[in-house]
Amino acid sequence: MSTQEQIIFVSEMLLKSTHSVAFTGAGISAESGIPVFRGKDGLWEKYNPKALDLEYFYAKPKASWEVIKDVFYKFLINIKPNAAHYSLAEWERMNVLHAIITQNIDNLHQKAGNKNVFEFHGSAARLICTSCLKQYTALEISLEVLPPLCVKCKGLLKPDFIFFGEPITEEAYQSSMKALQNCQLMLIIGTSGEVSPANSLPYLAKENGALIVEINKDKSLYSNSLSDIIINGNATEILQNISMHLLAHNKAVK
Ligand code: NAD
Numbered sequence: 001m002s003t004q005e006q007i008i009f010v011s012e013m014l015l016k017s018t019h020s021v022a023f024t025g026a027g028i029s030a031e032s033g034i035p036v037f038r039g040k041d042g043l044w045e046k047y048n049p050k051a052l053d054l055e056y057f058y059a060k061p062k063a064s065w066e067v068i069k070d071v072f073y074k075f076l077i078n079i080k081p082n083a084a085h086y087s088l089a090e091w092e093r094m095n096v097l098h099a100i101i102t103q104n105i106d107n108l109h110q111k112a113g114n115k116n117v118f119e120f121h122g123s124a125a126r127l128i129c130t131s132c133l134k135q136y137t138a139l140e141i142s143l144e145v146l147p148p149l150c151v152k153c154k155g156l157l158k159p160d161f162i163f164f165g166e167p168i169t170e171e172a173y174q175s176s177m178k179a180l181q182n183c184q185l186m187l188i189i190g191t192s193g194e195v196s197p198a199n200s201l202p203y204l205a206k207e208n209g210a211l212i213v214e215i216n217k218d219k220s221l222y223s224n225s226l227s228d229i230i231i232n233g234n235a236t237e238i239l240q241n242i243s244m245h246l247l248a249h250n251k252a253v254k
Helices: 003-016 026-030 054-059 061-078 083-093 108-112 170-180 198-207 235-253
Strands: 020-024 099-102 117-119 122-129 135-137 157-161 185-189 211-216 229-232
Touching: 003 185, 003 211, 003 229, 003 235, 020 083, 020 198, 026 083, 026 235, 054 061, 061 122, 083 108, 083 235, 099 170, 117 170, 170 198, 185 198, 198 211, 211 235
Parallel strands: 020 099, 020 185, 099 117, 185 211, 211 229
Antiparallel strands: 122 135, 122 157
């Protein structure tokens, strides 16, 4: 199939499927200007990744928070969704996309307008007290003095996303499993498939009979082992192209 034929086929599958799920990774946000974490020009070339190591965070919360503030709260908070995020929001409104399970912590799916988003690794948009577990939105808490402390119990606050060495929360795991139930079509968008255990979710969808469509500008760990259809290219371009077909279909049936 040519890329254009693949796009038409996936549009038709989205219209037919009664439960479609998008599984997204850092690649969908790359065109918003968020650098990947690893490799040349990755964030960890400039900053010490130890800042996100759980043991280090508890041992040296101030040093850890200095990096976290720079990376996640001076920079990430100002980033805007791109055309790929907006396409998924449009598909949810059209009722052809039923859930997003994301590995990203950048809140961009919600900013674009998606409601049914399951954050497998948590979110930088929230902070959580490590003592009493009270949650705050990031905007509620001043980062003038580091580390930030819980207003209620003075416990240490932590971004509400998974650090290195931290297990997935039961809530994130169970809600993602629920979102996968009865999945007929899974779109894997912009993920290398290297981060475990998140990378096992598409395999579960496949075992349950879902058609797996991968959208990525390069090969991923899924490309040779799992994906039924692979559309190579930038997420913004491909998702906008699928959107055009969906909108044309909607006009034709009206
Ligand atoms: P990854 O960095 O391992 O892989 C990114 C994938 O996206 C690659 O396969 C790459 O080919 C593809 N890609 C890059 N640009 C693309 C584009 N424009 N269109 C389509 N595909 C593109 O990312 P991962 O698999 O999500 O794993 C990284 C981990 O780091 C995750 O746990 C994630 O939470 C975290 N992370 C999050 C963010 C974020 O929240 N935006 C950013 C970086 C890393």
